[in-house]
Amino acid sequence: xxxxxxxxxxxxxxxxxxxxxxxxxxxxxxxxxxxxxxxxxxxxxxxxxxxxxxxxxxxxxxxxxxxxxxxxxxxxxxxxxxxxxxxxxxxxxxxxxxxxxxxxxxxxxxxxxxxxxxxxxxxxxxxxxxxxxxxxxxxxxxxxxxxxxxxxxxxxxxxxxxxxxxxxxxxxxxxxxxxxxxxxxxxxxxxxxxxxxxxxxxxxxxxx
Amino acid sequence: xxxxxxxxxxxxxxxxxxxxxxxxxxxxxxxxxxxxxxxxxxxxxxxxxxxxxxxxxxxxxxxxxxxxxxxxxxxxxxxxxxxxxxxxxxxxxxxxxxxxxxxxxxxxxxxxxxxxxxxxxxxxxxxxxxxxxxxxxxxxxxxxxxxxxxxxxxxxxxxxxxxxxxxxxxxxxxxxxxxxxxxxxxxxxxxxxxxxxxxxxxxxxxxx
Numbered sequence: 344x345x346x347x348x349x350x351x352x353x354x355x356x357x358x359x360x361x362x363x364x365x366x367x368x369x370x371x372x373x374x375x376x377x378x379x380x381x382x383x384x385x386x387x388x389x390x391x392x393x394x395x396x397x398x399x400x401x402x403x404x405x406x407x408x409x410x411x412x413x414x415x416x417x418x419x420x421x422x423x424x425x426x427x428x429x430x431x432x433x434x435x436x437x438x439x440x441x442x443x444x445x446x447x448x449x450x451x452x453x454x455x456x457x458x459x460x461x462x463x464x465x466x467x468x469x470x471x472x473x474x475x476x477x478x479x480x481x482x483x484x485x486x487x488x489x490x491x492x493x494x495x496x497x498x499x500x501x502x503x504x505x506x507x508x509x510x511x512x513x514x515x516x517x518x519x520x521x522x523x524x525x526x527x528x529x530x531x532x533x534x535x536x537x538x539x540x541x542x543x544x545x546x547x548x549x550x551x
Numbered sequence: 552x553x554x555x556x557x558x559x560x561x562x563x564x565x566x567x568x569x570x571x572x573x574x575x576x577x578x579x580x581x582x583x584x585x586x587x588x589x590x591x592x593x594x595x596x597x598x599x600x601x602x603x604x605x606x607x608x609x610x611x612x613x614x615x616x617x618x619x620x621x622x623x624x625x626x627x628x629x630x631x632x633x634x635x636x637x638x639x640x641x642x643x644x645x646x647x648x649x650x651x652x653x654x655x656x657x658x659x660x661x662x663x664x665x666x667x668x669x670x671x672x673x674x675x676x677x678x679x680x681x682x683x684x685x686x687x688x689x690x691x692x693x694x695x696x697x698x699x700x701x702x703x704x705x706x707x708x709x710x711x712x713x714x715x716x717x718x719x720x721x722x723x724x725x726x727x728x729x730x731x732x733x734x735x736x737x738x739x740x741x742x743x744x745x746x747x748x749x750x751x752x753x754x755x756x757x758x759x
Contacts, residue, residue: 409642437625
């Protein structure tokens with residue numbers, strides 16, 4: 344039987360990992376469709392019908408499709424009632440996801456891309472690496488000494504931030520100067536059903 | 552009598568304009584507090600108490616503070632019931648705001664910054680200018696020939712995108728190759744109570 348949710352993505356994509364991590368932690372079975380980014384499959388007409396922006400990840404659920412990893416996490420949290428927020432915390436979560444998109448993601452993701460996939464001009468690479476380090480330093484200062492970003496319970500905000508911080512390994516950014524950040528990452532990794540991309544995503548189509 | 556809403560921002564800040572534009576179009580009076588970014592007022596302890604990230608804009612409303620311009624627009628739309636979305640369109644709006652944060656804002660805002668305020672190394676400036684042009688080209692292709700981003704009625708998504716597109720003037724990005732984008736901007740500018748930053752924001756503290 345087909346799973347209720349299909350995830351379209353790539354095992355090489357940080358934003359796909361965000362969504363895969365959320366689905367794994369929620370214990371939600373999902374079908375997986377590999378989108379070959381190197382071949383431009385994300386710009387093919389059949390994929391653009393799922394996502395007008397031509398990017399991974401996308402999920403389909405009950406005949407609707409959803410794109411933008413932070414939107415998908417918010418939707419899944421509401422849909423499953425897991426890792427969700429309530430009341431005023433909903434706005435704090437919204438703010439955090441936009442901080443992540445504005446400050447954390449660009450520097451970390453571009454630095455990973457330039458390190459792992461395609462070299463950039465040195466001045467451009469340095470600009471994004473500095474941005475990444477500034478954002479990681481800020482995050483380290485904002486994280487609580489115990490618990491999670493919005494309090495004692497983990498939420499989809501932690502998963503969004505974690506999946507981006509995970510990219511620092513490929514980006515060769517050393518986190519050892521930020522012990523609070525590292526301790527929080529270990530707390531996320533201790534959540535039941537946690538996995539790295541290799542544990543959660545697939546290299547080809549897969550039925551869940 | 553003090554207005555219900557106070558906006559903390561800078562007349563030079565694109566994200567502050569987003570929020571000012573929303574408040575203006577909703578006909579909502581607001582008190583304004585100028586945050587002098589050149590003097591680092593956004594990093595002062597009393598401002599960090601309003602916004603942990605140390606950025607403008609911020610609004611306060613009913614004893615709560617809200618930051619991240621796209622979050623504030625979403626909150627105001629829900630609060631006023633104006634320029635709002637409903638049902639599935641709520642998710643489309645969420646996706647658009649994240650596309651704006653990911654693709655449109657960085658290129659346009661950094662290009663404006665490098666053009667108007669502080670010069671960057673040529674390779675860095677070129678990287679962001681190319682990003683801006685790619686995103687504006689994509690937006691031009693996605694906009695409908697009539698009406699607004701999510702249908703016949705304008706929503707806060709149009710205002711978020713518009714305020715970022717407005718920054719192309721200072722960034723010296725020529726929009727004439729994208730007539731669909733320019734026509735949509737004229738439709739936003741025709742909305743009742745529309746104003747440019749000089750019409751809406753203030754250069755010093757102001758009671759609304």
